[in-house]
Amino acid sequence: MRTWMVLLMLATGTAALSGCLSISEIREQSFIVGMGIDRAENGELEISMMEIDMDGMKSGGNESSPGGKAPKYIIRNATGSNIPDCLRQIRTRLQKELSLDKVSFIMFSDKIAREGIYPYMDFLVRSPNIDQTVHMFVTTDKVSELFRKDNGGLTNFSTKGYAFVPTFLASRLWQVNKAVMSPLQSTHLNRFNYENKELNFVGESFLRKDRLVYHLNGIESREFNILVNRQGKEVILHADAEKRNALQIKEVKRKTEVRRDRVTFTYSIQATILESKEQNPYRHAGEIEKEGSRLWEKNFTKLLVGTKKQGLDILGIGEQFRMRGWDTAHWEEQIKKLDVRVLVHLKILSPEGKRE
Numbered sequence: 001m002r003t004w005m006v007l008l009m010l011a012t013g014t015a016a017l018s019g020c021l022s023i024s025e026i027r028e029q030s031f032i033v034g035m036g037i038d039r040a041e042n043g044e045l046e047i048s049m050m051e052i053d054m055d056g057m058k059s060g061g062n063e064s065s066p067g068g069k070a071p072k073y074i075i076r077n078a079t080g081s082n083i084p085d086c087l088r089q090i091r092t093r094l095q096k097e098l099s100l101d102k103v104s105f106i107m108f109s110d111k112i113a114r115e116g117i118y119p120y121m122d123f124l125v126r127s128p129n130i131d132q133t134v135h136m137f138v139t140t141d142k143v144s145e146l147f148r149k150d151n152g153g154l155t156n157f158s159t160k161g162y163a164f165v166p167t168f169l170a171s172r173l174w175q176v177n178k179a180v181m182s183p184l185q186s187t188h189l190n191r192f193n194y195e196n197k198e199l200n201f202v203g204e205s206f207l208r209k210d211r212l213v214y215h216l217n218g219i220e221s222r223e224f225n226i227l228v229n230r231q232g233k234e235v236i237l238h239a240d241a242e243k244r245n246a247l248q249i250k251e252v253k254r255k256t257e258v259r260r261d262r263v264t265f266t267y268s269i270q271a272t273i274l275e276s277k278e279q280n281p282y283r284h285a286g287e288i289e290k291e292g293s294r295l296w297e298k299n300f301t302k303l304l305v306g307t308k309k310q311g312l313d314i315l316g317i318g319e320q321f322r323m324r325g326w327d328t329a330h331w332e333e334q335i336k337k338l339d340v341r342v343l344v345h346l347k348i349l350s351p352e353g354k355r356e
Helices: 002-017 054-059 083-094 110-115 118-126 143-150 153-164 173-180 218-228 281-309 317-323 331-337
Strands: 029-039 045-052 073-080 097-099 105-109 135-139 187-195 198-208 211-215 236-238 245-258 262-276 339-349
Touching: 029 083, 029 110, 029 143, 029 153, 045 083, 045 143, 073 083, 073 143, 083 097, 083 118, 105 110, 105 143, 105 153, 110 135, 110 198, 110 211, 118 173, 135 153, 143 153, 143 187, 153 198, 173 187, 173 198, 198 218, 218 236, 218 262, 218 281, 245 281, 245 317, 245 339, 262 281, 281 331, 281 339, 317 331
Parallel strands: 029 097, 029 105, 105 135, 135 187, 262 339
Antiparallel strands: 029 045, 045 073, 187 198, 198 211, 236 245, 245 262
């Protein structure tokens, strides 16, 4: 939190020294680090804002804070017909300027995401104060309740996500907006919930245009990393259905063959044995490679079939067709019928990085 204070003081001090007389003092501003968009019980839009508790930071907290610890954030809520209306209500109550340039994430409720996020994307993209690289999240929890329980975990994750989950695939505002506007791309939101007194990163939730239609579970989320060939290194997967051999991915190379009637993705994967229930597993590397290749082909294909049934194109096949000048009309229906195949060639590396 000291870092936030230093940055705020530097920003304010620099502006003052340069002769800018319109800068508000820190106490006259409300610094927002996260925004939530949900549907209230009466059907109106509900906006939740996570504000840095400047007074709590100065005083060291109070007896009403959880566990006697200094609160980090204050949650502000308002309901209305649209985002500007809700922000106006919060600003009026606080009698402060809402500073949105520190926002690091936007959280949609599952209900809002299923209805469609396009109406809200327009405001977020047009706002001159919201950075286009902010993270885009979704939750099945009530957003305001998640914010109250979280107490800063979402902010930490949005700034240090890769430290917590090395295979985390960020979803940014500009990326989501681009996909929402295109009929040929499918994008995802990172899904969280609060369970057992902890913030949990659950996986990816996919949008068809601007509506949420599909979730991946934990294992599928890791397989998705390999399929899209992003953050695939360090993913851990079992090479057999009985989970005897756990492998850690070290390198993924993908080759794509695109035809009008069929698309084939060939993955060359190198991995090390992280844990095995077998004696001398490296002596049986060839068998593990064959079994792992078959299992991963089956699982990757199952994941693709599940997304294709929803009209989702998670591998950017539509863009490949468009670049070749092929027909992409009604792509959501075309992708359902397109023959997409996956081939996997697994190679086991020794601990020294050489295949035995």
